[in-house]
Amino acid sequence: MHKYRIMAPGPVELPPSVLSAGSQPMIHHRTPQFRQIFKDVSQNLKHVFMTEQSVLVLSAGGTGGMEACIANLTSPGETILTICGGVFGERWAKIGESLQRKVIRLEVPWGYKVDPLAVAACLKESPEIALVCGTLSETSTGVIHPIKELAKVVNGSNALFAVDAISGLVACEFFMDEWGVDAVVAGTQKGFMCPPGLALIGISEKAIETMKSKQSPKFYWSFEAALKSLKADALPDTPWTPNVSLVVQLHQALELILKEGLSNVWDRHLLLSQALRSGIEALGLKLFSNEATSPVVTVIRTPEGVASTDITKKMLNDWGISIIAGQGKIKQEVFRIGHVGYCDRSDVLMALAVLEVVLKELQIPISLGSGVKATQEVFLKSIQRG
Ligand code: PMP
Numbered sequence: 001m002h003k004y005r006i007m008a009p010g011p012v013e014l015p016p017s018v019l020s021a022g023s024q025p026m027i028h029h030r031t032p033q034f035r036q037i038f039k040d041v042s043q044n045l046k047h048v049f050m051t052e053q054s055v056l057v058l059s060a061g062g063t064g065g066m067e068a069c070i071a072n073l074t075s076p077g078e079t080i081l082t083i084c085g086g087v088f089g090e091r092w093a094k095i096g097e098s099l100q101r102k103v104i105r106l107e108v109p110w111g112y113k114v115d116p117l118a119v120a121a122c123l124k125e126s127p128e129i130a131l132v133c134g135t136l137s138e139t140s141t142g143v144i145h146p147i148k149e150l151a152k153v154v155n156g157s158n159a160l161f162a163v164d165a166i167s168g169l170v171a172c173e174f175f176m177d178e179w180g181v182d183a184v185v186a187g188t189q190k191g192f193m194c195p196p197g198l199a200l201i202g203i204s205e206k207a208i209e210t211m212k213s214k215q216s217p218k219f220y221w222s223f224e225a226a227l228k229s230l231k232a233d234a235l236p237d238t239p240w241t242p243n244v245s246l247v248v249q250l251h252q253a254l255e256l257i258l259k260e261g262l263s264n265v266w267d268r269h270l271l272l273s274q275a276l277r278s279g280i281e282a283l284g285l286k287l288f289s290n291e292a293t294s295p296v297v298t299v300i301r302t303p304e305g306v307a308s309t310d311i312t313k314k315m316l317n318d319w320g321i322s323i324i325a326g327q328g329k330i331k332q333e334v335f336r337i338g339h340v341g342y343c344d345r346s347d348v349l350m351a352l353a354v355l356e357v358v359l360k361e362l363q364i365p366i367s368l369g370s371g372v373k374a375t376q377e378v379f380l381k382s383i384q385r386g
Contacts, residue, residue: 065199
């Protein structure tokens with residue numbers, strides 16, 4: 001028998017109260033009862049996005065939210081700049097191309113953060129760029145991009161700035177209004193500790209104004225329709241039937257996040273990532289990236305002589321722990337351990353202890369317990385600091 005545990009960068013495990021919120025009897029989405037819940041959710045989302053502006057709730061995965069941003073904020077034939085330093089930066093480019101935008105790819109070597117000056121140079125060379133698309137936490141490489149600095153650069157141009165914060169929001173410091181980001185996409189299955197299925201999109205007044213002149217075929221994804229319902233006179237609403245159960249679960253999860261306190265949640269993610277990183281390095285393993293490492297996921301180079309899937313399969317089949325292999329061109333080169341959402345110090349210690357056994361079994365020359373010890377020391381220090 002194994003207990004099944006997820007230590008992936010999403011979907012994540014659900015807190016018991018979020019789990020049970022999903023099994024409540026269905027409520028009709030046009031009732032005052034649901035609309036009051038939706039009102040609370042919309043309000044609390046503003047807090048998490050650090051915005052006074054609107055946060056739209058679409059029944060879609062994160063990719064749907066990204067597509068909706070390009071569809072609403074630009075017209076076919078317009079130019080967008082996509083910052084490509086991993087699978088998800090590349091996803092912006094693929095969406096743009098499939099929606100017939102002219103895509104300029106700013107290629108960033110995987111494992112490195114983008115240099116804002118490179119974005120400034122692209123904007124100078126191509127002033128027709130209507131939208132810059134970036135990523136907060138690049139889940140495929142474990143890199144955090146400098147969104148605050150990028151926003152400064154983009155705000156000095158004619159373009160809008162859209163950020164994929166699907167894995168990063170809630171886990172990393174993020175200030176939508178203060179930094180001046182125009183569209184922020186999040187998903188429910190990571191920091192928000194809910195099942196996958198809602199795209200949450202913070203949208204600036206500037207973006208709302210700009211999108212009025214855009215002509216792009218869309219119906220279900222219309223931000224205009226979503227905004228109209230959100231600002232309905234009595235209580236906020238959605239234009240189409242939303243994923244009711246997920247909204248109810250999100251309501252519960254937001255209460256947990258706000259009760260813990262957003263800055264405490266950020267600190268928790270940071271501590272978990274620092275502790276795991278120390279343990280991994282103490283084992284003699286190498287991180288994929290040494291700069292701007294994400295509090296969401298630790299991306300580890302696969303030791304020589306094995307494939308990443310040898311490790312992930314053993315973790316899952318022998319121990320019941322879901323960690324995951326790499327993505328895209330680094331699928332076998334790395335494996336990834338997530339520590340986002342409903343995750344604590346014990347989860348990290350347990351995953352690392354199990355990883356040590358698995359590596360030893362695969363004949364990787366590590367010293368049992370040395371990773372765990374380093375991680376324990378980080379936790380101990382943080383307790384002593386108080
Ligand atoms: N962007 C990032 C940074 C992600 O981590 C993910 C999901 N792993 C996505 C986009 C895509 O989200 P979804 O799978 O919900 O479409």
